[in-house]
Amino acid sequence: MPERSGVEVRLENLQRRYGAVVALDDLSLTIAPGELVALLGPSGCGKTTALRLLAGLEDADGGRVVIGGEDVTGLPANRRNIGMVFQAYSLFPHMVAWENVAFGLQMRGVGLAERKKRAIDVLELVGLSRFANRYASQMSGGQQQRVALARALAISPQVLLLDEPLSALDAKVRARLRDEIRRVQLDIGITTLFVTHDQEEALAIADRVGVMQSGKIEQLGPPTEIYSRPASPFVAEFVGLTNRIPGEVKFGAVEVRGTQLPMVQKDVPSGPAVALVRPEAITITSNGDMSSGPLVGTVIAVAFLGATSRVTVDLGDITVLAQLATSAATDHPAGSKVKLALRPDPVLVDSHN
């Protein structure tokens, strides 16, 4: 069984350039022992680059990588004692599952009988011990990734690195496997860096999420904080759904379609701006004049999501999304006229568009 291992991982002022393109711009991140940090962002934001620099698969142009107190910046990947799970295709096709899992042990000189036994133990950990003699081509995508995880863990690494491990899988498999990965990670207590572009994944399993853009971390914090208190418009729009509703900033608040809303930011200049409103902050009301007004419109579509439903409403000049309890949404099917209300929660304001 892989031992409990939790070491601190530090990325200090990492720089990485590809010609004129800056992939990482002075990136610093500390991962506590046993913590799972997810790096989240769109393609090209640098999250994969950060992971590969940590792995040693690419050289940094500047900065340091410290694992368990040891500066490993100059070390090649094969001397860093890391475990890595790739997005796809990483299992060796000419080896069966247990041989794949045992490979790292083979590199460390462990004897055949011993490493076979340990490999099967780790496969048991991910629930695939009966697949030990199967080839990658005989397994589904989800099973292959579980074997890849077992392979990474078999060598008892100090850090576990996952490079978009679920992106190539079907939606249903993705959800199950993501929980499985988290379960194993918590079980073993290994420090983990998880890279993804899927915000649902990141929010679901991480202890902290780092939202990245253009080589920098825009916000680092627990999932709830990222979601409900986004630090910037980019984070607000990348994580969760957001309505962009034009309004005007005056007297320290933003007026949006007749409603005054407090702002998250402090020093926003007066003038036109866009308020970022979450769908959950929009409700359907039956107060006041229902025939006309800036928040009166027609329902275009209702998306049934189980306990809640997402209602798309056409307000004439813009379209907004409201998320309501399904019981409230059923009274307003597509085509019906509704009046919306905005909850008086503080909103982020984007004045730079």
Add this chain to the structure above:
Amino acid sequence: MAAVRRGVQGTRRLKLQVFRIIVFVAAGLFFLVPIGAMVEFSTRGVGDQPRTLAAWQSIGTYPDLVAAITASLELAAITTIAMLVLLVPTMVWVRLKLPRLNPIIEFICLLPLTIPAIVLVVGLFPIYNWMGTNFSDSILTLSIAYVVLVLPYAYRSLEAGLASIDVKTLTEAARSLGAGWFTVMWRIIVPNISSAILNSAFLSVALVLGEYTIANNLLYNNLQVEIAMLGRANAGVSIAVAVASLLFAFVVLVLLSFFNRGRGRLQLVELQQVMRTERG
């Protein structure tokens, strides 16, 4: 300010680049020097005299050579047309009406790849004897055998082309609008597989121009046979002809890739398959 460090990966990349340079230079020398030597050889002046194109210019003065060049060009044309007329309708028909025959056709077309030309000619010898006495012993009858040689390459090229269009739907649409079979073939199918046709045509031309074994053993004097014979007497001229045929192929290749941007790579891979037969 971050200093640029080379690091482990950088070193590895550097070593790889050095390796590549060495390999490409060595390969470049090995493959290009003989071609350069041919140009050099065919442009030598007598004694101390400067470089001259005399050998090139004298090509026209060798009647046998001119006849052989003409014959080979004619053979290339006839073989290509015969191959297209034989294969394209058959392949389309099989696709539409006899899909179960497809594996058999494929097998037959790939068979010549496993039969060396020198072996095939042994079986063709009596057939050509018979044809010579009963029909014609013109060199142009070689094209009949050449079509067989060309089958594998032409088939694969045309098959790729046909697979990329929906032959069935196009045909049914055309037929429902009143087109006869000839119209369907000529005005619907052929234009849509034009690049595959051009590709297979070029493969045929290249193969026919480079063919030696069958012509030699059936005692015909095509281009390659003539070059070989002439080479014993006047090396300069025969080498000049060889370079000329290389240039010709190069020009056609460039023209072809002009017509087929993007598919260029596919053709060249097919083209290299040609090397496999006419080695011998």
Add this chain to the structure above:
Amino acid sequence: MTIAGAPAITTSAGRPVGGRRLPLDWLGAVPFLVYVAIFLFLPTAIIVGGSVLDANGSLTLVNFAHLSRDYIVKTTLNTIGLSAVTALAGATFGALLAYAIAVGNREGLVRRLTLSVSGVLAQFGGVTLAFAFIATIGPAGFLYLWLAQHHADIYAHSLWLFELPGVALVYLYFQIPLMVLVFLPALDGIKPQWREATESLGGGTWHYWRYVAGPLLAPAFLGATLLLFANAFSAYATVNALINQGQPVISQQISGALSGEVGTFEPGFAKAIAVEMVIIVTAVTVLYSLLQRRTSRWLQ
């Protein structure tokens, strides 16, 4: 028969769907099948049949017995040796060249250029190729002359260009590009993740080649070598342009026996040698396709 008003989509014979349509459809394939029957299958039958018939037309194995003649055995061994040497050498150098191409940018200029050059060289037939080498290192070739001027007479012992060693050198000229063509797809099939996974698991370059890339590429390499062998074994034009006397390779023996057949000296002999060649080439090709299947399973 069409129903009034319905579109007239009928078969070429004008009959309704179902029923007796099949026989007429087969007519479409007939021209091709007849052509192939006469000019591909008939020659094959002539070879196989003729090899077991003697001058009187009765069945005999004497032609095959003649295959044990000294000079035939020697020639066969010569040809096997020549093919094996050029296959191994071509495979090794070709694999190196293919590797140099594969690690480059897949859309890059170098790759397209190298493949284009190969495309042109593909037109290089046996005769023209032999002459190219004669023009380079033949007795009047510029390279030979230059070396001789610097006291390096490469023909001091024998005029080896016009013997089997020379033939082997010339064969490399098409064996190497053929190797690149056949082996490059396998190299392309090596996923970069395997290298990275090996590294992340503690393996260095040697481990990678010994345990991962080596075993994965071995079937492709072996298969390609076999293909090169078959290619060299069946070659005729190149060696015929270089060696006029003695006929040291099997294909030339076939040619010689064939012209001997004109006087019905030994009618079935050329055919018997041809059968021998086909058996060897086919066996090698079958082995190649078996190895190819494993390669494509791992590396497509």
